[in-house]
Amino acid sequence: MVVETTSAELLEQVVADLEAGNQEAVSQKLEEAHPAEVASLLEALPPEQRSELWEKVPTEQGAEVLTYLHEEARASIIDEMDEGELIAAAGTMAPEDLAELIDELPQDRGNMLMEALDRDHRGRLEAVLNYEEESAGRLMSTDVISVRADVTIAVVLRWLRRHERLPPHTDSLMVIDESGLYLGKLDLGEVLTSPPERLVGVMMQSDAVAVRACMNEHEVAMLFERRDLISVAVLNQDGLPLGRITIDDIVDVLREEHDRALLSSAGLSEEEDLFAPVLPSARRRGLWLGINLITIFAAAWVIGRFEEALDKIVALAVLMPVVASMGGIAGSQTLTLTIRGLALGQLSSSNARWLVLKELAVGALNSVIWAIVVAVIAGIWFDNGAIGLLIAAALTINLVFAALTGALLPLALDRMGIDPALAGSVLLTTVTDIIGFLAFLGLATLYLL
Amino acid sequence: MVVETTSAELLEQVVADLEAGNQEAVSQKLEEAHPAEVASLLEALPPEQRSELWEKVPTEQGAEVLTYLHEEARASIIDEMDEGELIAAAGTMAPEDLAELIDELPQDRGNMLMEALDRDHRGRLEAVLNYEEESAGRLMSTDVISVRADVTIAVVLRWLRRHERLPPHTDSLMVIDESGLYLGKLDLGEVLTSPPERLVGVMMQSDAVAVRACMNEHEVAMLFERRDLISVAVLNQDGLPLGRITIDDIVDVLREEHDRALLSSAGLSEEEDLFAPVLPSARRRGLWLGINLITIFAAAWVIGRFEEALDKIVALAVLMPVVASMGGIAGSQTLTLTIRGLALGQLSSSNARWLVLKELAVGALNSVIWAIVVAVIAGIWFDNGAIGLLIAAALTINLVFAALTGALLPLALDRMGIDPALAGSVLLTTVTDIIGFLAFLGLATLYLL
Known part of the structure; x- marks a missing residue:
């Protein structure tokens, strides 16, 4: 699918469809768009049209669209959701996104949401909330594949084949020793090109960078930028892996920093909504x-x-x-x-x-x-x-x-x-x-x- | 390797070492640092110390450090290089980086460099220079692996194993039809988890986004940001793949846009060197x-x-x-x-x-x-x-x-x-x-x- 319409053109078309009451066309465009693009469209609409468009967003896409919205625009949309809708959306969110959402909600709605989660979900959420805001721990995903250094590539191949699919943006596997300590990483490309009888410990990159969970997200972003990273392992103080941060989250951090630098010099908040009341x-x-x-x-x-x-x-x-x-x-x-x-x-x-x-x-x-x-x-x-x-x-x-x-x-x-x-x-x-x-x-x- | 020093701390240490005349320590820090970090260190030093540090950068790292420098700082360093050094550095650069360098060089040095390249290198460089500045064509790398849709995963696995290593940041393979037209992409994770007898055409993502070579880099960056992409295929007007753009280049585009937005409002150029003469x-x-x-x-x-x-x-x-x-x-x-x-x-x-x-x-x-x-x-x-x-x-x-x-x-x-x-x-x-x-x-x- 070749993308040839710019965001401004898409916006223009959606507004024209909305104004012409062309429901079909709007729904189709929403279906084809990525949740982040839907979020950007919502932010570009004045209040009434924003609600109108939001009603047309398919329920299963809703939660993901919410995670891409800026704080203020998100609040304006959540205000219109009832309890059930909010709980349903929260149920499908990754813990790190949910943590961000709960931080922003009014106390009572946040508590309501926490209580509505099942035990497993709440446990993972609380683990994320334990890390300071804007730290590596808040950014990381815990959905990680790790392999022992003392097995062969052939074993890794067999083991990966047992997975339905790998976690999104998996470019490498974490390599750990027998006590679970982080040793380095093994690129998927390496898995595919190495002789099957070789040991993981031989083929891995032992100089792969890792960060501590307490590192500030600005420093993590600089590291990604400087070293052209796709993902980085997050370790605790003892060297045990906790999760990994992928470049797509870093791109968001960079965008936020950009917005903050630009807007704060004019005394504006980086969450400032183009169409705030x-x-x-x-x-x-x-x-x-x-x-x-x-x-x-x-x-x-x-x-x-x-x-x-x-x-x-x-x-x-x-x-x-x-x-x-x-x-x-x-x-x-x-x-x-x-x-x-x-x-x-x-x-x-x-x-x-x-x-x-x-x-x-x-x-x-x-x-x-x-x-x-x-x-x-x-x-x-x-x-x-x-x-x-x-x-x-x-x-x-x-x-x-x-x-x-x-x-x-x-x-x-x-x-x-x-x-x-x-x-x-x-x-x-x-x-x-x-x-x-x-x-x-x-x-x-x-x-x- | 856990990164725990921030860029400012590293800078502090290197300056202290330089001032104490501690050559050994400086060389060791340079060796451990990523070329982009070395570039940032160079930019953070006033002219004399900058030359002093540059002399210590290992020759084989030099070319890569050059590609990470901002225009003005790069010019200050290239001014000190003699013809031979410049030609040697250019010889190891990717064509897209070399194109940027040649655009910036004074006419005579640029021509000298073009003539010194071997035919193959020059051909690839001229291909890149054919695309407009700030277009997708200028960003893309032509180092790409593509596979036919009508072969099985097992064939792909065997074929990949023949490679010494995959091109950097390969997260997916391009899928093409028998006439070479782009059909979609196949994630490496998919190659590793799919049943070997399946056809590539069945397992590939046929809705993967691709862009035209003439698309403006700002639009490409927005696309990466909005869709959480790691790489994107670049096609010509007929749908033939030309190359691919990876996220690390996009992070640089975002950084440049950020700098431009911030600096231009004060009438500064985004290439402005902190320690320009x-x-x-x-x-x-x-x-x-x-x-x-x-x-x-x-x-x-x-x-x-x-x-x-x-x-x-x-x-x-x-x-x-x-x-x-x-x-x-x-x-x-x-x-x-x-x-x-x-x-x-x-x-x-x-x-x-x-x-x-x-x-x-x-x-x-x-x-x-x-x-x-x-x-x-x-x-x-x-x-x-x-x-x-x-x-x-x-x-x-x-x-x-x-x-x-x-x-x-x-x-x-x-x-x-x-x-x-x-x-x-x-x-x-x-x-x-x-x-x-x-x-x-x-x-x-x-x-x-």
Whole structure:
């Protein structure tokens, strides 16, 4: 089946079908689509059409669609499900997906769901819930095939043939010793190409990487990315295998990290629903506007200290946003680069000094160039050379501070355990606004009044 | 091998070893590290240490390390290699990696490299270069195992056993008919668990997805993400298989998209090197500062139209950044959400109207709430109720415009084929600055003078 429609085209077609009341066509498209695609379609629809489409999702596909939805969109759909439907869906979910769902549900519905599970299911769920959120233990699947190192490939072949099918995304088998300790992995390709009389212990990759269940999912994702892994064994502290993490879960982790990095700089949650109801949306975003209001009033207060200068020279009011804005832009470039370096694990105390020096040099060089340009424009505009000199000096000061802040602020936030992507940009513009106004209006008060 | 050091810790250790002149320890760490980890270490080092570490990378690992580096860091290292070293490294690269390298090299070095390749190598390289950049054809590997649908599993098993090893990341075999057309795929797990007498055509997945060589890599990545794929077959227009794309290449595509989305909003290139030399860094970033300078001078010009009002009421100068800044923040929230919706293929003409209406409602609601807060603060601060009313009105106008611009601007840019992540934020703040100053100072001129 060759895929030739893009997601946007599929969306367009489904909306057209929904609006034309073409039930047949909608149902057929849902049937052909992967559950993750159905989830994406649901997220792309405003509330009414979302419910309409959800009603058409076949029951047996429902649980899987739920696991692919983002938190907020999922909540909007679960709100419409009755108890029976929810329990039925939960019954078919893998424990790691169910754990995520229960974490998000309101307490009472979560408890209801836990109690409705059979003993076996609940046991496996509780095992997953024992691991910290965002740890390797939460990501892993316990559905694993392991083989002893001291058997031959022929034995492995015979034993695999007894399986109806292998767990999804099985690219390799775990190799263990007689006491169950993890030794390495044996690729399926190796099973197929090795001489049958060879021992597993000889053919296995004993340098295959494994992780501890407590490793943070970000580090696990970096490991997959760096080493081109398809799956990785998860071990406990004693070296006993607990399960394995496969690349499809890692792709989701990467997508979440991506969303978080992108959205948090605008004060949005990574679960933000494109079609969230107006009230909760407004409340969440209002909080961010409120934080910004405090910082911008702080900057306004600084301006207020220079009423006398502003009163006498109106050009200062006209030009002061230029100084603040250029600082904000230059600072955000350094900030973005530093945040990315931190996320990739490429910044540590050992090279931070280097980065700060380099960014200072870049900032200083650019400040000189643009200070001259701005000085000429401002000087000509207001026919006043002194104003030109003044704004050049203020701009230079602000760009150098911007470079320093852009590099040091995320390093400091990171060390304090605060996500620099979230708080960095609002703090940075506070600094560049205040330094910008202070430098420009302060110098004007000193030299022009 | 259990991985317990994070990338940042490894970096810390390597830097310490380099500084202590502990050559042995450095070489050992390089040997244990995956080429991609070595690449990340190189990127995290300032120029001198970078060269020092590169000299210690074993020659046989060099070519692979090069393929993992980002463009700019790679260029800094290739600059130091002589012709022979470069040719030797190129000789071991897969054609798709070599194509990327040659695209980046200066014309003369690229040509030199092409001519130095043997005929077979050059033929395969030219085949890859025939596909458009960022297309599925550029990503695929042609190292594929295919089997006929009309043979039995036993035949497949015997045939696989003749291979020394399977191509890396082989999770499935391609199934073709007698004329070579693609029919579906056969998972390795299926080969291992199916009864040997069964036909491949019966056991294969005939609904396995495949893509055309011309499909854009972003769409391919979305497909992998949505359908949890490990590999996908690439076909030509007639349905003949050309090669396959594996998940490890897709993880790189996702990382690149992530970097681009994050960095381009600050006017940075996604290839930006943390330790790029100061001059090229300053030049590139200076360009962005220059663009911003034009927009902020446009805003300053608007302020300049109201010199009379500013001259008479100094409170206007103090408060005007509040109006502009709040508009910028609110607008960037809508902008970020819309850009993400576009990237995920969740926005099309069919639901755009809904999004605009929802964002307008969110913007209007927040503008009313914060307008009241700002009015009270401003009124008390300057002991002037009229100023309070005025800033409330201006803020409302600006937040509503900000919501409209934040939603419509990326949709319009996208339709024009301009990346909204690149141009969106600078255009948005231009609008919110100008509307903010215009509304506040304009209303003041009308009602307070």
